Amino acid sequence: MNESWESKAEKAKRDEVESELAHAGVATVLDAVAVQQVLGLKCSRTVLRLIERGELVAFRVGPLWRIRRGELSRYICLLYT
Numbered sequence: 001m002n003e004s005w006e007s008k009a010e011k012a013k014r015d016e017v018e019s020e021l022a023h024a025g026v027a028t029v030l031d032a033v034a035v036q037q038v039l040g041l042k043c044s045r046t047v048l049r050l051i052e053r054g055e056l057v058a059f060r061v062g063p064l065w066r067i068r069r070g071e072l073s074r075y076i077c078l079l080y081t
Contacts, residue, residue: 010077018073029066038072
């Protein structure tokens with residue numbers, strides 16, 4: 001993934017969020033239910049909609065979607081900017 005488009009401030013913020021997630025014990029790769037819990041959503045279907053719309057980058061392992069913690073950090077930073 002080419003991250004050269006990020007400014008230093010954006011990268012620093014994303015790294016800060018990533019560190020907070022790691023410190024909180026969030027796994028490196030999460031499923032939709034885990035992302036739902038981290039984001040405080042009521043339904044894991046919302047996470048699937050975010051993936052379908054391209055707002056949250058994910059990959060499939062068999063029938064299940066997986067989201068990297070770094071991608072979740074990026075998404076959280078986008079929410080608050």
